[in-house]
Amino acid sequence: MTQLSFAALSERKPVKVDLNGTPVCVTRVGDEVFAIADTCSHSDASLSEGDVTDYKIECWLHGAEFDLRSGEVVTPPASIPVEVFEVSRNGDELTISSRKSAQG
Numbered sequence: 430m431t432q433l434s435f436a437a438l439s440e441r442k443p444v445k446v447d448l449n450g451t452p453v454c455v456t457r458v459g460d461e462v463f464a465i466a467d468t469c470s471h472s473d474a475s476l477s478e479g480d481v482t483d484y485k486i487e488c489w490l491h492g493a494e495f496d497l498r499s500g501e502v503v504t505p506p507a508s509i510p511v512e513v514f515e516v517s518r519n520g521d522e523l524t525i526s527s528r529k530s531a532q533g
């Protein structure tokens with residue numbers, strides 16, 4: 430797992446964090462925080478460099494959009510969802526962890 434500060438996140442300004450060697454894109458939308466794989470499933474672009482609209486993040490390279498809540502593809506050319514990570518919040522402290530390891 431990895432930890433960061435909620436207050437350090439700007440609204441709709443994704444940041445890239447490292448989770449045990451996996452790049453993760455963390456995005457704040459209002460009081461909610463979402464974490465998805467940072468690497469676009471279409472090619473090798475970093476999603477945290479993309480633009481966020483509502484609950485969608487747009488890959489800067491070819492324009493695919495992913496739902497921050499589910500990791501599902503909203504707009505092609507990507508066709509494979511990206512992994513979603515668990516975000517838990519305790520005051521200002523956010524903990525990002527893998528859903529897979531959370532399930533054992």
Ligand code: FES
Binds near residue numbers: 469470474488492507
């Ligand atoms: S690399 Fe993201 S849409 Fe092509």
